[in-house]
Amino acid sequence: MSSVVETRAESRTITIALLGNPNTGKSTLFNALADVRQHVGNYPGVTVEKKIGHVLLDGQRFALVDLPGTYSLAPRSPDEMVTVDVLLGRQTDVTAPDVILCVVDASKLERNLYLVSQAIELGVPTVVVLNKMDVAAEHGIELDIALLQKRLGVPVIPLQADRRIGLESLKQELPQVVGQTSTPSELPFPDAFRQEVLRLQNDLQDASSQAGSGATLPRYLVERLLLDQGGYVEQADLPGVTSELLERVSEARARLADAGFPVPAVEAKTRYQWVARMLDGAVVNRSEDRITLTDRLDQWLMHRVWGTALFIAVMVVVFQSIFMWAIPLMDLIEEVIAWLSESISAVMAEGALRSLLADGVLAGVGSVLVFLPQILILFFFIALLEECGYMARAAYLMDRLMYRVGLSGKSFIPLLSSFACAVPGIMATRVIEDRRDRLVTILVAPLMTCSARLPVYTLLIAAFIPDQRWLGGWLGLQGITMLAMYLLGMATAVLAAWLFKRTLLRGQTPSFIMELPHYRLPSLQTVVRRMLENGWAFVSGAGTLILVVAILVWAAAYFPHPPEIGSQVRAGYTEQLAALEQRERGLQDRDDLSEDQRQAALDQLLEERGELRAEISSAVAAAYMEQSFLARAGHFIEPVVRPLGWDWRIGCAVIASFPAREVVVGTLGVIYHLGEGEDETSESLRETLRSATWPGTGRKVFNVPVALSLMVFFALCAQCAPTLVIIRRETNSWAWPIFTFVYMTLLAYIGALITYQTGMLLVGS
Amino acid sequence: MKAFLPLFRLAAGQIGEIESISGDPSQVHRLHELGLYQGIKVTMIRSGSPCVIRLAGHKLCFRQNDGLDIQVRPLAGI
Numbered sequence A: 001m002s003s004v005v006e007t008r009a010e011s012r013t014i015t016i017a018l019l020g021n022p023n024t025g026k027s028t029l030f031n032a033l034a035d036v037r038q039h040v041g042n043y044p045g046v047t048v049e050k051k052i053g054h055v056l057l058d059g060q061r062f063a064l065v066d067l068p069g070t071y072s073l074a075p076r077s078p079d080e081m082v083t084v085d086v087l088l089g090r091q092t093d094v095t096a097p098d099v100i101l102c103v104v105d106a107s108k109l110e111r112n113l114y115l116v117s118q119a120i121e122l123g124v125p126t127v128v129v130l131n132k133m134d135v136a137a138e139h140g141i142e143l144d145i146a147l148l149q150k151r152l153g154v155p156v157i158p159l160q161a162d163r164r165i166g167l168e169s170l171k172q173e174l175p176q177v178v179g180q181t182s183t184p185s186e187l188p189f190p191d192a193f194r195q196e197v198l199r200l201q202n203d204l205q206d207a208s209s210q211a212g213s214g215a216t217l218p219r220y221l222v223e224r225l226l227l228d229q230g231g232y233v234e235q236a237d238l239p240g241v242t243s244e245l246l247e248r249v250s251e252a253r254a255r256l257a258d259a260g261f262p263v264p265a266v267e268a269k270t271r272y273q274w275v276a277r278m279l280d281g282a283v284v285n286r287s288e289d290r291i292t293l294t295d296r297l298d299q300w301l302m303h304r305v306w307g308t309a310l311f312i313a314v315m316v317v318v319f320q321s322i323f324m325w326a327i328p329l330m331d332l333i334e335e336v337i338a339w340l341s342e343s344i345s346a347v348m349a350e351g352a353l354r355s356l357l358a359d360g361v362l363a364g365v366g367s368v369l370v371f372l373p374q375i376l377i378l379f380f381f382i383a384l385l386e387e388c389g390y391m392a393r394a395a396y397l398m399d400r401l402m403y404r405v406g407l408s409g410k411s412f413i414p415l416l417s418s419f420a421c422a423v424p425g426i427m428a429t430r431v432i433e434d435r436r437d438r439l440v441t442i443l444v445a446p447l448m449t450c451s452a453r454l455p456v457y458t459l460l461i462a463a464f465i466p467d468q469r470w471l472g473g474w475l476g477l478q479g480i481t482m483l484a485m486y487l488l489g490m491a492t493a494v495l496a497a498w499l500f501k502r503t504l505l506r507g508q509t510p511s512f513i514m515e516l517p518h519y520r521l522p523s524l525q526t527v528v529r530r531m532l533e534n535g536w537a538f539v540s541g542a543g544t545l546i547l548v549v550a551i552l553v554w555a556a557a558y559f560p561h562p563p564e565i566g567s568q569v570r571a572g573y574t575e576q577l578a579a580l581e582q583r584e585r586g587l588q589d590r591d592d593l594s595e596d597q598r599q600a601a602l603d604q605l606l607e608e609r610g611e612l613r614a615e616i617s618s619a620v621a622a623a624y625m626e627q628s629f630l631a632r633a634g635h636f637i638e639p640v641v642r643p644l645g646w647d648w649r650i651g652c653a654v655i656a657s658f659p660a661r662e663v664v665v666g667t668l669g670v671i672y673h674l675g676e677g678e679d680e681t682s683e684s685l686r687e688t689l690r691s692a693t694w695p696g697t698g699r700k701v702f703n704v705p706v707a708l709s710l711m712v713f714f715a716l717c718a719q720c721a722p723t724l725v726i727i728r729r730e731t732n733s734w735a736w737p738i739f740t741f742v743y744m745t746l747l748a749y750i751g752a753l754i755t756y757q758t759g760m761l762l763v764g765s
Numbered sequence B: 001m002k003a004f005l006p007l008f009r010l011a012a013g014q015i016g017e018i019e020s021i022s023g024d025p026s027q028v029h030r031l032h033e034l035g036l037y038q039g040i041k042v043t044m045i046r047s048g049s050p051c052v053i054r055l056a057g058h059k060l061c062f063r064q065n066d067g068l069d070i071q072v073r074p075l076a077g078i
Helices: A002-011 A024-034 A079-088 A105-120 A133-138 A144-150 A165-177 A191-211 A218-225 A243-258 A267-277 A293-301 A308-345 A354-368 A372-387 A390-404 A407-416 A420-431 A435-447 A451-464 A477-502 A524-558 A565-572 A574-589 A594-627 A629-644 A648-656 A664-673 A682-693 A702-714 A721-733 A737-764 B025-033
Strands: A015-020 A037-040 A049-057 A060-064 A099-105 A126-131 A139-144 A157-160 A284-286 A513-517 B014-024 B039-048 B049-055 B059-063 B068-076
Touching: A015 A024, A015 A079, A015 A165, A024 A049, A024 A060, A024 A099, A024 A126, A024 A165, A024 A524, A037 B068, A049 A165, A079 A218, A079 A702, A099 A105, A099 A165, A099 A218, A105 A126, A105 A133, A105 A139, A105 A308, A126 A133, A133 A139, A133 A191, A139 A451, A144 A157, A144 A267, A144 A451, A157 A165, A191 A218, A191 A243, A191 A284, A191 A524, A191 A574, A191 B014, A218 A243, A243 A372, A267 B025, A293 A308, A308 A354, A308 A390, A354 A524, A354 A721, A372 A420, A390 A407, A390 A574, A390 B059, A407 A420, A420 A524, A420 A574, A420 A721, A435 A477, A435 A721, A435 A737, A451 A477, A451 A682, A451 A702, A477 A702, A477 A737, A524 A648, A524 A721, A565 A594, A574 A594, A594 A629, A594 B014, A629 A648, A629 A702, A629 A737, A648 A664, A648 A702, A664 A682, A682 B049, A702 A737, A721 A737, B014 B025, B025 B068
Parallel strands: A015 A060, A015 A099, A099 A126, A126 A157
Antiparallel strands: A037 A049, A049 A060, A139 A284, A513 B059, B014 B039, B014 B068, B039 B049, B049 B059
């Protein structure tokens, strides 16, 4: 036997699939085993992430496939089908596994062996790993591993993955198992049932040989077809599964029911009976009802009042940390990008290439990197809360609230995270098992007021909302306007979620079933790794696309860039420049001034010249902008945005903000002749906006209704390329980001229209 | 005293034996996979909806809904 293994060793990589319930420490084991880890995106067509690791054991290459945590191998969705397909070698982009490594929580053996009973039916050599042996011992559980191994007919290896105890014996065992068959002392299902499966399999074989297709179905899938009435396997379009075959399946079910095996109830009963026989005498549970530390903690942490209060405190700490740590980091990233951009402008000659690098590429890179601090910090906390077991309690506490919206408690953290940034919020929806709930959460998350909207609100509120205060300054109109924007986002999200759950994503009764894991001390290594993985997933999965969008918008704002425009604008300033020079010369010739006086006069001239130069360059920038494709687009959409009270320049700035909302502030600066580098706190930008007029008239562009209409638009619109790209990544389809963009833009338009029109009625034109 | 009552009617601390689980097949199936099936003993830890129960060494939290009917035989109360 061992010689066979050795000859194989030189020829190919052995594939090991890791299978296990959630919270069994499967990913910890994966990370402890793998020397090299890679995430290669999703499996095609589904939202399941593909995680593959590599390790070299005794000169033999092993590939480890980490499958998503699952309680059973009875697929109910395309996502769950992927696990079964990988295990059966039907997933074409993953090599068929040579070994299944089934990770089992030793403290919850009974339930975990349910999955093992399915795994050993797959006909692939299996190794059972008993993880969390320490927790089992703590709970007074004693195990006869040799007996269990004999009964299961597969190697059983005790382990503590988090402390790497038992890892060596697992590494020694793995190469031995390849090519061996697993033969449990008894199979879960009785003969009568297995006969029916065999009969169906023969029917399938006959049908396929008649049709000449040669397609066959693994025994396990035939069994699932029999067990999962109305399940996913029936709809999965498997070869040979015709309506005729499904007819035979129902006949087989009827025969089984007569024989005392009613489908589907028979599965749970049969498997748990099998588990009980496997464990009988092999497990001694000395204290079934011992009050554990987890129970004592839960008395407080899940308490309606104390638990909720603590949860709010935890959330305050999380968000404080984001503002304390992420905002300075984001500012730093922006400063570095601005410095790089200036350096490029200083060393390169003016032209398309310089502009591309400074305003296109660097701005694009900046708009990707600027998200990283928030993603990393949020995922640090999310990983920490999940690893220690608190996340499930948070979902329990928030379920009552979220249920009213038609969602479950699991949607709370993703939605709350979206107040910082929708990108990590959408990434955090992976914990939501229910596909519909997850999609609804993803669709409404961008409506939460994220930090990128703040610059827009700050600018417009400071410029146009009167600073009226009441109650001794505690209550201000500006503050109320800001709050109203937050509430508008939230209320719209609640309505949209409610609507989606009743129309587009209507499903059966919303279910919320969740395991409450034992509390445990989180491993810092795992938390940091998960944080970095999420950061990398964003940069690698979304970075390129965001960059492309940023460059496209840059190109629209830059081209066609006819050079004569610049010279024309500059020509208009020649006289002013000449006048300055003349004054300078005049200063040189005067003898009646002391050296100090002359110096002061020169300094003033220098300052004036600097100001004039800045004015010229912003006039040039504005002139180019007015000639650009972006401006043409602005003019083109002007009839559409006129009812919102906007001129073409606002339309332009809104289009330019597609890569990221906050870009609108800078674009307004350029387009209203202020030059680049204006930010929301700039007094001159506020002044400029206040004094801007419609062309050819003295009528002001901005008034309170216009400012409010622009704010409402930004509260509801989907002007954020990273969000749309991450929705594509998470849903693995372009349909959802397109839908999100369309529905949010429509909402934003209608909201802005209502705001402007009613505003104008109140204010009067 | 009635022989069976819905699981959700158990008071906190009360123990019951699962008599039957019926309703929406996918929810019933999920509960089976999570270790809740006929004959097993459960302790109600937090009643209401969602409720928290303990069974065979672990805890489950789930929401009461129209698609789910779980009947238990109450065993002991505290």
